Amino acid sequence: MLQRLIRLLRGTETSSKTAKSRLKLILVQDRLGIDEEVMKELQVEITQVLSRHFTLGEQVEIDLQREEQAMALVANIPITGMKDRKK
Amino acid sequence: MGKIIVTTSGKGGVGKSTSVANIGTALAMLGRSVVVVDADVGLRNLDIIMGLESRVVYTSMNVIDGECELEKALVIDRRVDNLKLLAASQRNNKTDIQPDQMKEICLKLSETHDFVLVDSPAGIEQGFENASSAANSALVVTTPEVSAVRDADRIIGLLQSKDITDLQLIINRLNPELVKRGDMLNQFDVLDILSINLIGIVPEDTDIVGASNRGLPLIYDGTSGAAGAYQRIARRLDGQDVPIPEFRAGSWLGNLMGKILGNN
DSSP states (O other): OHHHHHHHHHTOOOHHHHHHHHHHHHHHHHHHTOOHHHHHHHHHHHHHHHTTTEEESSOOEEEEEEOSSSEEEEEEOOEEEEOOOOO | OOEEEEEEOSSTTSSHHHHHHHHHHHHHHTTOOEEEEEOOTTSOOHHHHTTOGGGOOOOHHHHHTTSSOHHHHOEEOTTSTTEEEEOOOSSSOGGGSOHHHHHHHHHHHHHHOSEEEEEOOSSSSHHHHHHHSSOSEEEEEEOSSHHHHHHHHHHHHHHHHTTOOEEEEEEEEEOHHHHHTTOSOOHHHHHHHHOSEEEEEEEOOTHHHHHHHHTOOGGGOTTOHHHHHHHHHHHHHTTOOOOOOOOOOOOHHHHHHHHHHTOO
């Protein structure tokens, strides 16, 4: 009971939330056979390319999801505006 | 031709054998002819969970070695009609059987039975290869824990690479109390990650241990939460449309009352 109160005060994430995000991250690597470094590089490069055209809220999130026949690399791109295209 | 279904998980101890024993019995209770096949050579468990261990005379190894006919090796469960067990050899190991040999046995059994349920060992090595050799569909068993889910994901990938695309997920040992406290992944979390069809959720049930102690699968106890779940899974496998109930964390007294009243 006291522990729960402490958790509430701290606003810590539940362990199941942590588990889910850890699993999602590790499964991208397991499924593709690539490690965390490559994933981070991908994330940085995708963010760079997109920020040539958009102003981004935060870093782009990438996730590997299973679909019926194949894997899909899915990106969540928080966009706050368009950038001026220099002509 | 009957359906050949492999029950696998990757991770050990998540409830494959228990699921095969209970679902197999439940299907037989529905009137189907069922053979449950233990593919865990060297570490067999299906016989002891089903309480048939003292009646195993011949195993799949004997059949493959030509020492006896397949029909003779099948142990007939006397508690329900149309349920048989093909036990695994306890003295050999998994490399003593080849996938082709297991495939031949399973195909032969499917000619005369509605369901051939193959209990795969844990792992991704030859035991799994043998168990999945003849399957046209799979039951993937996982618990809502990180290791089990990770291994289940791997096994799903392997099954898909074998063109076994009819994959059904069983989430075993779901504990509504822990889910409520945020200490356990819920079914939506697990499904979001694994992304295959869900065929059933089996709640954590302390009666499971007593059942295997007695060699009497829990399916015979209508009041148990797990029994009800396995019953529903069997019906879905048999083509019936059965909704998945909500599992709520209840009070200790509420759950006790539920058991006494036989709610499920």
